[in-house]
Amino acid sequence: MTFSLERVETPALVIDKAKTLRNIQRFQDFCDQRGLASRPHIKTHKSAVLAHAQLAAGAGGITCQKIGEAEVMAEAGIRDILITFNILGQEKLQRLRALAARLDRLAVVADNEDVIEGLAQAFAFADKPLSVLVECDTGAKRSGVQTPAEAVELAQAINMCKGLEFGGLMTYPSLGGGADVLAFMRATLNMLQSCGIACPVVSSGGTPDMWQAESAGIITEYRAGTYVYNDRSLAERGSCKWEDCSAYVLATVVSRPTRDRAILDAGSKALTSDLLGLEGYGAILGHPGARMVGLSEEHGIVELEPGKTLCVGQRVKIIPNHVCVVSNLFDQAWLLDEHGELSTLPIDARGCVT
Amino acid sequence: MTFSLERVETPALVIDKAKTLRNIQRFQDFCDQRGLASRPHIKTHKSAVLAHAQLAAGAGGITCQKIGEAEVMAEAGIRDILITFNILGQEKLQRLRALAARLDRLAVVADNEDVIEGLAQAFAFADKPLSVLVECDTGAKRSGVQTPAEAVELAQAINMCKGLEFGGLMTYPSLGGGADVLAFMRATLNMLQSCGIACPVVSSGGTPDMWQAESAGIITEYRAGTYVYNDRSLAERGSCKWEDCSAYVLATVVSRPTRDRAILDAGSKALTSDLLGLEGYGAILGHPGARMVGLSEEHGIVELEPGKTLCVGQRVKIIPNHVCVVSNLFDQAWLLDEHGELSTLPIDARGCVT
Numbered sequence: 046m047t048f049s050l051e052r053v054e055t056p057a058l059v060i061d062k063a064k065t066l067r068n069i070q071r072f073q074d075f076c077d078q079r080g081l082a083s084r085p086h087i088k089t090h091k092s093a094v095l096a097h098a099q100l101a102a103g104a105g106g107i108t109c110q111k112i113g114e115a116e117v118m119a120e121a122g123i124r125d126i127l128i129t130f131n132i133l134g135q136e137k138l139q140r141l142r143a144l145a146a147r148l149d150r151l152a153v154v155a156d157n158e159d160v161i162e163g164l165a166q167a168f169a170f171a172d173k174p175l176s177v178l179v180e181c182d183t184g185a186k187r188s189g190v191q192t193p194a195e196a197v198e199l200a201q202a203i204n205m206c207k208g209l210e211f212g213g214l215m216t217y218p219s220l221g222g223g224a225d226v227l228a229f230m231r232a233t234l235n236m237l238q239s240c241g242i243a244c245p246v247v248s249s250g251g252t253p254d255m256w257q258a259e260s261a262g263i264i265t266e267y268r269a270g271t272y273v274y275n276d277r278s279l280a281e282r283g284s285c286k287w288e289d290c291s292a293y294v295l296a297t298v299v300s301r302p303t304r305d306r307a308i309l310d311a312g313s314k315a316l317t318s319d320l321l322g323l324e325g326y327g328a329i330l331g332h333p334g335a336r337m338v339g340l341s342e343e344h345g346i347v348e349l350e351p352g353k354t355l356c357v358g359q360r361v362k363i364i365p366n367h368v369c370v371v372s373n374l375f376d377q378a379w380l381l382d383e384h385g386e387l388s389t390l391p392i393d394a395r396g397c398v399t
Numbered sequence: 400m401t402f403s404l405e406r407v408e409t410p411a412l413v414i415d416k417a418k419t420l421r422n423i424q425r426f427q428d429f430c431d432q433r434g435l436a437s438r439p440h441i442k443t444h445k446s447a448v449l450a451h452a453q454l455a456a457g458a459g460g461i462t463c464q465k466i467g468e469a470e471v472m473a474e475a476g477i478r479d480i481l482i483t484f485n486i487l488g489q490e491k492l493q494r495l496r497a498l499a500a501r502l503d504r505l506a507v508v509a510d511n512e513d514v515i516e517g518l519a520q521a522f523a524f525a526d527k528p529l530s531v532l533v534e535c536d537t538g539a540k541r542s543g544v545q546t547p548a549e550a551v552e553l554a555q556a557i558n559m560c561k562g563l564e565f566g567g568l569m570t571y572p573s574l575g576g577g578a579d580v581l582a583f584m585r586a587t588l589n590m591l592q593s594c595g596i597a598c599p600v601v602s603s604g605g606t607p608d609m610w611q612a613e614s615a616g617i618i619t620e621y622r623a624g625t626y627v628y629n630d631r632s633l634a635e636r637g638s639c640k641w642e643d644c645s646a647y648v649l650a651t652v653v654s655r656p657t658r659d660r661a662i663l664d665a666g667s668k669a670l671t672s673d674l675l676g677l678e679g680y681g682a683i684l685g686h687p688g689a690r691m692v693g694l695s696e697e698h699g700i701v702e703l704e705p706g707k708t709l710c711v712g713q714r715v716k717i718i719p720n721h722v723c724v725v726s727n728l729f730d731q732a733w734l735l736d737e738h739g740e741l742s743t744l745p746i747d748a749r750g751c752v753t
Contacts, residue, residue, distance in 0.1 A: 054490050054753040088696060110697045130664070130697060131653040133712055136408050156654050159711040187698050188654040188662045299485040300510050300542040308542045310484070313724055315752055318672045342442060342723060343464045343484060344541050357513040358487055369696060370667055374727070376750050396730050398669055399408040 048387045050379075055297040055360065056315040058371060058378040060390055064291035065273060066098060072255065072272050073102040080260050084108050084127060086250065086270030089369045091394035092378075093121030095273060106150065108250070108268045112140050113397030115151075121393065124149040127248070129180070129215060129268070131160045131188065137399070138167035145175060152176035152212045156189050161202050161209070168208030176212030177203045178248065183229040184219035193233035200242050213246030213265075223257050230263050253284045276368035277328045278321040292378070293330065293362040294371065296345060298355045307335070307355045309345035311363060314374060316340060319367040327363040337363070402741045404733075409651040409714065410669040412725060412732040414744055418645035419627060420452060426609065426626050427456040434614050438462050438481060440604065440624030443723045445748035446732075447475030449627060460504065462604070462622045466494050467751030469505075475747065478503040481602070483534070483569060483622070485514045485542065491753070492521035499529060506530035506566045510543050515556050515563070522562030530566030531557045532600065537583040538573035547587035554596050567600030567619075577611050584617050607638050630722035631682045632675040646732070647684065647716040648725065650699060652709045661689070661709045663699035665717060668728060670694060673721040681717040691717070 050059070069085075076083040085099040086108040096107050096118055106125030109115040115126045125148065132141055132153055145151040145168070155161045155177050168175045179199045182189030190196045196214060203211040214233055218226045230247050237244050249258065250268030252275075258267050274292035275285040296311035316327055318340060326337040326345065334350025345363075349355060365371045372378065372392055380390040404413070423439075430437040439453040440462040450461050450472055460479030463469040469480045479502065486495055486507055499505040499522070509515045509531050522529045533553045536543030544550045550568060557565040568587055572580045584601050591598050603612065604622030606629075612621050628646035629639040650665035670681050672694060680691040680699065688704025699717075703709060719725045726732065726746055734744040 052490060054488065056752050131662075131711075133651055133653055133664075134408065136406060156656065157711055160653070182656050186660070187656075187695065187700060189656055191656060297487055299487055299514070302510065302536050302541075302543055302545060306540070308485075310487075313671070313673065314727055317667070318674070318724075319667065320672070341541065342727075346541060357485075357511055370672075373668055373696075374750065375752065396728065398410050398729065 050295070050381065050385070050387060053295060053379055053387065055295050056311040057295045058375045059293055059295050060274065060378050060380050061291040062380050062382045064289060065095065068273055068275065068289060068291060069099055069102050072269060073104065075256065076267055077103065079258065081258060081264060082266040084248065084266050084268045085273065086110070086268050087114060087118060087394065089270040089273050089372065091372055091392045092390055093118060093393045094390065096121065096123055099273070108270070111397050111399060112137055112144060113399050114394040115144055116140070117394040117397060119144060119147050126150070127152045127178070129154050129217070131155060131157070133160060133163055138163055142167050142171060145171060145173070150176065152178060154178045154180040154215050155199060155203070156180040158199070158202060161199065161206065165206035165209055171208050174208055174210040177209050178212040178215040178246065179203070181214055181216045181229055181233065183216045184222040184225040185217050186219070187217060189216060193229060193236050196233045197236045197240060197242070200237060201240065204242065211242060211244070213244050213248060215248040218249055218251055218254065220253055223254055223259070227261055227263055234263065252279060253282060256284070271369060274368045277364045277366045278323060280364065281323060287364070290364045292368050292372070293364055294327070296361055296363055298357055298359045298361065301355070301357055305349045305351070307347040307349055309347060309361065310343065311345045312343045313340045314342050315371070316345065316363065316365050317367060317370040317374065319370055321366050323366055327365050330362040330364060332361065404649070404735065404739070404741060407649060407733055407741065409649050410665040411649045412729045413647055413649050413716070414628065414732050414734050415645040416734050416736045418643060419449065422627055422629065422643060422645060423453055423456050426623060427458065429610065430621055431457065433612060435612060435618060436620040438602065438620050438622045439627065440464070440622050441468060441472060441748065443624040443627050443726065445726055445746045446744055447472060447747045448744065450475070450477055453627070462624070465751050465753060466491055466498060467753050468748040469498055470494070471748040471751060473498060473501050480504070481506045481532070483508050483571070485509060485511070487514060487517055492517055496521050496525060499525060504530065506532060508532045508534040508569050509553060509557070510534040512553070512556060515553065515560065519560035519563055525562050528562055528564040531563050532566045532569040532602065533557070535568055535570045535583055535587065537570045538576040538579040539571050540573070541571065543570060547583060547590050550587045551590045551594060551596070554591060555594065558596065565596060565598070567598050567602060569602040572603055572605055572608065574607055577608055577613070581615055581617055588617065606633060607636060610638070625723055628722045631718045631720045632677060634718065635677060641718070644718045646722050646726070647718055648681070650715055650717055652711055652713045652715065655709070655711055659703045659705070661701040661703055663701060663715065664697065665699045666697045667694040668696050669725070670699065670717065670719050671721060671724040671728065673724055675721050677720055681719050684716040684718060686715065
């Protein structure tokens with residue numbers, strides 16, 4: 046299908062194909078140089094096509110956050126998946142069993158004994174053991190055990206369960222928390238070794254600090270998600286260049302109520318309200334002085350720079366603050382190739398909340 | 400289908416049927432008493448079933464924000480729709496023509512001449528004229544003409560176009576801006592009268608101030624959306640009682656990393672990041688001291704009150720800050736009836752961004 050960008054109805058999510066593939070390759074090359082296995086998180090693109098592109102570039106498997114996402118990726122033929130979320134409840138455990146049977150390798154995480162107990166019950170009579178990594182809170186203050194001793198305790202508990210095997214350590218670091226990750230993991234590895242417990246994987250992640258990722262003989266695997274598209278939060282932070290942002294929301298100026306106010310047809314239903322510590326709701330490319338000062342569901346409110354204008358009907362490209370949540374709002378994106386041709390990019394795992 | 404709430408996988412959006420129908424009836428009764436036509440905004444529920452419930456209670460028609468929403472509602476048999484958004488662009492205008500042909504009455508808004516020109520071109524040879532209301536900015540600082548004189552100018556421009564007819568005045572008021580609405584509309588009506596222009600409708604809206612809505616011989620129609628479910632922003636503001644909040648997100652405690660921290664499986668993909676001026680990302684029913692201090696996409700981070708606890712596996716009900724954006728994140732909700740029975744409630748117009 047050939048279809049020009051001018052005819053795409055707004056608001057729309059547009060993905061620059063060449064930039065996206067370049068982002069994928071650059072991160073894979075970096076991991077290869079550092080001796081890190083890469084395991085991209087699909088939460089950003091939620092696209093089977095792009096997950097396959099990441100595997101083709103050299104990733105050993107993918108990361109998902111929800112069983113529903115993993116089910117979609119399994120359906121698309123992906124065979125090695127890590128789900129970095131505590132899984133609880135009979136319904137979810139049944140789905141996990143069925144998912145494991147379809148894959149070459151499924152791994153999950155746990156940071157407490159209730160989760161391990163549920164997994165053990167579900168996999169006690171499975172054909173192959175489920176790999177369970179212990180999630181460690183190395184400073185991000187989200188999920189995860191608080192100390193190396195707790196991590197070792199859970200590793201032992203996992204290995205004592207029929208149907209489960211300790212798959213390693215996993216963490217989502219705090220911003221700039223690379224040294225904390227290394228310290229926590231080094232201490233835990235030492236304790237595991239003293240107990241004679243093998244630790245096949247030490248998995249860290251996160252796009253903001255990924256170019257600082259060092260294996261240091263400790264980290265074996267890196268999970269990154271946002272790097273595939275990048276976004277305003279990463280560009281403002283210096284984690285990527287603006288020209289590496291490969292996803293934008295195309296919007297139309299629908300109203301010019303005053304000299305200094307323009308209204309776009311992209312609000313929180315297209316851009317989300319995520320600020321991620323920034324001012325404003327997105328960066329309008331080519332209009333650095335125009336500030337996105339407010340969003341309602343369908344309206345984006347722009348304060349114009351004195352002397353600069355935007356006309357009703359004019360289209361603008363907005364780099365969103367946080368692209369992962371944006372791709373969850375569109376049923377499909379438009380993939381723009383280097384010849385200016387558009388094709389649809391289904392966002393296969395959109396809305397997989399469970 | 401009978402299916403108990405205990406078996407519903409989390410996160411889930413649950414709608415209390417009786418409370419929702421009570422909210423619908425109460426607002427309709429209020430409008431009837433005040434002599435206001437009610438035209439509910441479907442953006443909150445995005446559900447054909449609930450739109451029909453609003454019509455059955457006495458609403459004359461519905462309000463949509465996007466053509467896509469209106470198309471879904473037309474498909475469901477609804478025949479009178481106002482779209483309160485400037486519509487621009489060939490593709491959208493074609494869809495609008497097709498939509499008009501399916502309805503008994505379609506009205507749209509305009510706040511500038513470019514929009515009117517596009518509508519006029521699209522409807523010049525239509526079977527029946529398109530009703531166009533002029534959107535007025537009465538203080539909310541979003542879209543809308545700034546002065547009564549501009550409103551009259553656009554009304555004249557509309558009436559001069561073959562295929563269009565001036566349908567009245569429309570505004571989305573600022574919070575507490577009822578007096579500003581009346582002043583703007585009174586002045587505009589006087590000027591319209593001087594010019595001999597009939598004004599069939601003066602439409603105001605918004606749930607936060609709806610119980611203060613007065614026709615005052617000026618307002619003829621009221622559009623409200625959020626009232627159907629209500630939410631934390633309305634309850635905190637006193638616009639509704641907590642027991643009138645009929646939608647909640649059901650979530651599970653998946654981790655208890657520290658004594659004072661609990662992690663829920665509902666993050667910004669279930670609750671959105673909308674704060675609407677509040678602190679925290681939602682109210683956990685029955686746990687008033689527990690504060691939802693952070694969200695990532697799939698994690699809700701809760702700070703517990705000293706001495707109070709939440710256990711791994713425990714389920715909680717969260718009243719979201721802003722329910723309209725929440726229902727846009729789920730493909731379906733669960734409708735809970737007074738006997739505790741559940742049925743699915745499709746969110747038909749979810750994701751209609753264009």
